[in-house]
Amino acid sequence: MKKLKIKDVVLVALLTALYMVFYMVGAMGSMLFGAFGHAISPGICAFLGGSVILFMSRKVGRFGQYTIMVAIVMLLCALMGGGYLPWLITSMVSAVLADLIASGSNRTPVWRVAVASGIMHVGQAWGAIIPSWFFLEQYKKDWIARGQSPKEMDSMVKATQGIMGGLASVVVFLLAFAGVWLGYYILRKHLEKTIGSDVKEGQGKAA
Amino acid sequence: MKVLKVNPVVLILINMLVPTMYIFRHGTYLQTFFMVFCSVLLLVTGNVKKLVAFLVLYGAIYGICFAGIYIGLLRFLVGFFVIVIQFVPCFMIASIIISQYSSTQLLSALEAIHLPRTLVIATTITLKFFPTFRREFSYIRESMRLRGIAFSLRRPVESFRYFIAPQLFRCAALAEEVTAAGLVKGIDVPVKRTSYFEEKFRFTDGLVLFVFAVGIAGGFVWNAS
Numbered sequence: 001m002k003k004l005k006i007k008d009v010v011l012v013a014l015l016t017a018l019y020m021v022f023y024m025v026g027a028m029g030s031m032l033f034g035a036f037g038h039a040i041s042p043g044i045c046a047f048l049g050g051s052v053i054l055f056m057s058r059k060v061g062r063f064g065q066y067t068i069m070v071a072i073v074m075l076l077c078a079l080m081g082g083g084y085l086p087w088l089i090t091s092m093v094s095a096v097l098a099d100l101i102a103s104g105s106n107r108t109p110v111w112r113v114a115v116a117s118g119i120m121h122v123g124q125a126w127g128a129i130i131p132s133w134f135f136l137e138q139y140k141k142d143w144i145a146r147g148q149s150p151k152e153m154d155s156m157v158k159a160t161q162g163i164m165g166g167l168a169s170v171v172v173f174l175l176a177f178a179g180v181w182l183g184y185y186i187l188r189k190h191l192e193k194t195i196g197s198d199v200k201e202g203q204g205k206a207a
Numbered sequence: 208m209k210v211l212k213v214n215p216v217v218l219i220l221i222n223m224l225v226p227t228m229y230i231f232r233h234g235t236y237l238q239t240f241f242m243v244f245c246s247v248l249l250l251v252t253g254n255v256k257k258l259v260a261f262l263v264l265y266g267a268i269y270g271i272c273f274a275g276i277y278i279g280l281l282r283f284l285v286g287f288f289v290i291v292i293q294f295v296p297c298f299m300i301a302s303i304i305i306s307q308y309s310s311t312q313l314l315s316a317l318e319a320i321h322l323p324r325t326l327v328i329a330t331t332i333t334l335k336f337f338p339t340f341r342r343e344f345s346y347i348r349e350s351m352r353l354r355g356i357a358f359s360l361r362r363p364v365e366s367f368r369y370f371i372a373p374q375l376f377r378c379a380a381l382a383e384e385v386t387a388a389g390l391v392k393g394i395d396v397p398v399k400r401t402s403y404f405e406e407k408f409r410f411t412d413g414l415v416l417f418v419f420a421v422g423i424a425g426g427f428v429w430n431a432s
Contacts, residue, residue: 006395009325011382013332018374020333021340031287038287055375071326072333078223186368190376 008060009068015056016072022049023073035159039168042124043175046117050179051186053120057113058191061106063099066120070095087127094123114180118173125172129165132157210253214412215308215316221419222300226293228423236429238293240422245296248415252303261299268292310335315402328394332385347373 004012026045030037037044046053056065070091078088102108102116131138140153160168225241242265249258268288275285304313310331317327351357351369358366389395 004325006328006389007382007386009329010332010386010389011379013329014336014378014382014385015375016329017333017336017340018378020337027287051371051375059379068325068329072330075322075326075330076333182364186364186371187375190372 004060004062004064004068008062008065011060012056012065012068013072015052016069019045019049019052019069020073020076022052035155036164036168038156039125039128039159039164040171040175042121043172046121046172046176047179047182050114050117050176050181051183053117054110054113054180054183055187055191057102057108057116058106058187061103061108063103065103066095066098066116067092070120070124086131087124090123090126090130091120092123094120094126097123110180110184114177117180118176121176122169122173125168128156129160129168132160133162133165136161211251211411212307213248213252213303213415214408215304215312216319217408217412217415218300218304219316219320220416222297222304224419224423225297225300228426237423237426240426241293241296244419244422245299249299249303252307254303254306257299257302257306261295261302265292265295268295305334305338311402314400318400328389336381343374343377344370 023045026048027041030041030044033040056069074088074091098116098120101119102112136157140150140157158164228237246258246262249255249261268291271288272285272292275288308316313331313334314327317331318324322330347370350373356369358369360366
């Protein structure tokens with residue numbers, strides 16, 4: 001497995017900034033769908049940011065790219081005051097899984113990148129779903145303490161508990177999957193050109 | 208007017224502590240204290256324009272939350288904004304961190320917290336890149352205007368492509384430039400990094416932390432009484 005170079009880390013960092021713009025847009029857009037919208041907000045972000053994920057996999061394609069991306073998002077959210085431990089754990093675990101699935105090279109098939117993106121974003125959604133399944137009281141207490149009203153919290157729990165939690169996970173996965181394919185549709189011509197020229201450049205250097 | 212320069216580690220520490228405190232104590236006191244504390248911090252660090260902008264933002268969010276009680280249509284927004292309003296003080300401090308310190312200063316500050324080096328470099332770059340977006344977006348719009356292309360909701364995929372493709376390739380080009388600059392400065396050298404901007408812990412930093420700690424302690428006393 002290829003290790004990340006400084007250049008790769010820099011590119012991942014810059015792409016994460018772009019990805020975080022979609023993260024904000026996704027969070028705002030999800031409000032329109034109420035509590036269930038909140039549960040699927042990582043999916044909305046993934047749909048919009050699928051192009052960024054695909055571009056990263058084509059330009060970097062090394063193990064650790066998804067983990068670093070998610071770690072930056074988590075650290076920045078913590079710095080901005082939005083850190084939440086279960087969310088950090090599920091997000092980081094799913095990012096490592098995404099790396100295992102689709103960080104072998106920069107020519108990983110699009111469907112694998114889409115599956116990796118799906119898993120990565122389902123992991124982020126599980127930051128709310130898993131606590132509502134297994135640590136309900138603590139979960140409610142935490143967010144009520146942060147200013148959420150008990151009534152809002154109840155509707156949020158309804159949208160993430162039991163079958164609704166499963167449904168939210170499926171929706172997030174499908175949105176993330178679709179996002180990468182949308183990215184492929186948008187970027188395929190550009191990527192063919194640049195990756196083709198990168199390969200030629202590499203062959204030239206080797207010669 | 209002489210402006211106060213606060214150690215970035217102190218600002219980062221405060222920004223991590225503010226949301227954590229909501230877990231232990233909540234309600235009007237803590238929210239008001241954080242808002243006043245961060246407003247004063249923005250003022251003494253010379254960010255008057257930012258302070259006015261944040262106060263307007265705070266007022267607008269507060270207005271939405273208040274209106275949501277009476278207007279059914281806004282009710283679905285209240286759950287989100289009630290959380291966002293608590294983060295406004297954090298955004299205030301984050302704005303100081305982003306605008307007042309160079310990448311080198313931020314690197315030194317984050318390394319002092321003993322985070323992994325790769326993560327420190329990456330986070331610093333991400334933080335510093337946010338303000339560049341507006342400029343990059345204006346370049347894209349200008350180029351589109353010159354070519355007679357416009358964003359249109361009737362062609363969402365095309366419009367999205369006009370936005371995303373130049374941004375992504377600009378990121379790739381920028382990555383080359385930033386890496387070159389970083390390598391020249393020895394970013395990949397496997398030794399402990401020293402910094403020209405190594406910030407010492409000054410009396411004013413202690414004072415800022417003291418006021419913050421007293422305010423939080425006040426919250427506990429307020430709740431107890």
